[in-house]
Amino acid sequence: MATRWERAQRLDEEDPLAHVRKHFALPDDVCYLDGNSLGALPRGVGDRVREVVDEGWGKQLIRGWDGAGWWEAPERIGDRIGGLLGAAAGQTVVGETTTVQIFNALVAAARLRPDRELIVTDSDHFPTDRYLAASVARMLGKRLLLVPVAEAPALLRERAAEIAVLALPAVDFRTGELWPLRELTAEAHGAGAVVMWDLCHAVGAMPVDLDAAEVDVAVGCSYKFLSGGPGAPAFIYVAERHHSRLDLPLTGWTGHAEPFAMAAEYQPAPGIARARVGTPHVLSLLALEAALAVFDLVELAAVRAKSVALGNFLIECAESELVPLGFEVVTPCDESRRGSQVTLRHPQAYELVRLLAGRGVIGDSRPPNLLRFGLNALYVSYQDVHRAVQELAALAR
């Protein structure tokens, strides 16, 4: 019977996405399982950024806004990301930080249901999402209710008339649990609520069908599975049916119907362009655009299939090698309930992650006791997974 290491080798040989790894500039000695925090560098980004600086900024100067396509970048790249989210063109804009997009989207979502007083969000949501929900509720005179995602359906039934917005993560950032986006969206709509999804840990890792699921509003970052670079710009998606009523608080001049008229009154642009906020961060934006080229080489269904297989293999290895050493597998073993990471629990999580990095295996930890391993199917191999578990077992023994 083949050893697990031999199986890892065979799985890598048979991997239909193995050819994609060479498009990333990963150091040879690193086993990188933190692409759910910061994706690896796609080759080609460095050349492109250099070109934007020297040829665009340096030579075109102010004319680059028209001549080099900078002005249109937020919507052009937005549509590219929308294509990875099952969103038809004209509903997605890229720019700003995730924090800003969450704020802008949450206010606008709540304003779609002015007669309802509750903003509901996941009690285990990423801190920024929770902090901003509190800030928005305070500014709009709404009440905030925190509830575990699993209890949201019951809440929707019990308080159907009160809930303005249900704001949820597609994937739990700590445990990697994948929530049923389509079903929860339908249940929120059944209660008359607007639903807002945070896709930070889903975009680029799996197919997401925003239009088909009739999602109202979504936001996400581009520096995790999209590998857009450190602090790469975030995106906002708003379903076309809401555009004409979309009342966003961050009313910058670039979202005006006629930005260059510099009119006295704010008149939002007719389509998704009204979700433009400030002057686009061109260097970060065009680096992201270059990074997205790798998605031309793959189908998201294949990315998801490999990510699931990597997760299954990691869990299998962990149950055999790590659970006997005091680790617990936190992520659901049911692959339909799993995002693209596997999380383990161990009392020395922080210290183990630090020691692992010293051995070239990079994951991360989240308080109080979680070890997270991101599985970006574009560049993580089964041998990476095997190596990570072996090194971790050696450290914990």
Place this chain on the structure above:
Amino acid sequence: MATRWERAQRLDEEDPLAHVRKHFALPDDVCYLDGNSLGALPRGVGDRVREVVDEGWGKQLIRGWDGAGWWEAPERIGDRIGGLLGAAAGQTVVGETTTVQIFNALVAAARLRPDRELIVTDSDHFPTDRYLAASVARMLGKRLLLVPVAEAPALLRERAAEIAVLALPAVDFRTGELWPLRELTAEAHGAGAVVMWDLCHAVGAMPVDLDAAEVDVAVGCSYKFLSGGPGAPAFIYVAERHHSRLDLPLTGWTGHAEPFAMAAEYQPAPGIARARVGTPHVLSLLALEAALAVFDLVELAAVRAKSVALGNFLIECAESELVPLGFEVVTPCDESRRGSQVTLRHPQAYELVRLLAGRGVIGDSRPPNLLRFGLNALYVSYQDVHRAVQELAALAR
């Protein structure tokens, strides 16, 4: 008697800042008078950005947040810009777009005077500032009053008890008029109001003494006279005396007192770090940091002196060559009332600016009939100014 062209040559020969121009990668055939919209490219930025992508992102990966100084960048670069604004360290943070910083700062400023109901801003302010003042007033249940800057002192006297915030531009973006920041700040304080300055057209062009003038809050962009690149990040300054009460609406995790604790409740960081919003756009931020190196070579007093002299020379040329052709000089001739641009009025402003660009002279236009010429003393020469006026006269004749 020397011709004006000969004078331009002599002024350039005697210019103590002439040596700085070689630190910018300006195309030989371009006369660039639009640095008040997008500053020219400082040499060295391209190499630095390439290094950040290849060595930082590519090799350090997630470890770059600590190992490459990315996490501290908003405060480190903030202090560098603060140094150009007369701000002691620990009061300035860089990041986000100007739109976002204006929103965040305006809400926080208004919350410093919860018992007052008026937000007052310049009726000729840049559109984003006006649109956001309206948005903030609406969200906070305040009233917005628009008033020309020149009438602000009278308003402060008449309605002293009602004004929470006075939000003004240091320099009018259309006319280039420089407002008396210190005097207006003192008058606002005399009325018990908080004052917020938009420094977009001042930062990097002249000394600004925020601490000495006892300014409360200020924001600005970094892509004009700071030459930080297209869409470079904005900054926010908050006087230290307000930090403990500073109640900002954009409560992202990076501004938390213990960001990595990921606590349930938002607890703002003790100092200016609470003004951090989202995950920093590292590529754009570090490009800006590299661009700022040129300010190590100069004193802002010398920059201002040359900018004033360039403006005087432009106005002299314009009065001689352009006024007889139907142009009007809009910018105050009194140099103490002038920022670092000269604005002309002509019915065909838009078309003339377009034709000028075809001749390699780059300025810009603002509706309905203004031509703007930015005078960045770090790279604009007296011969540039002379050439621009000659070309414009030739087009208008």
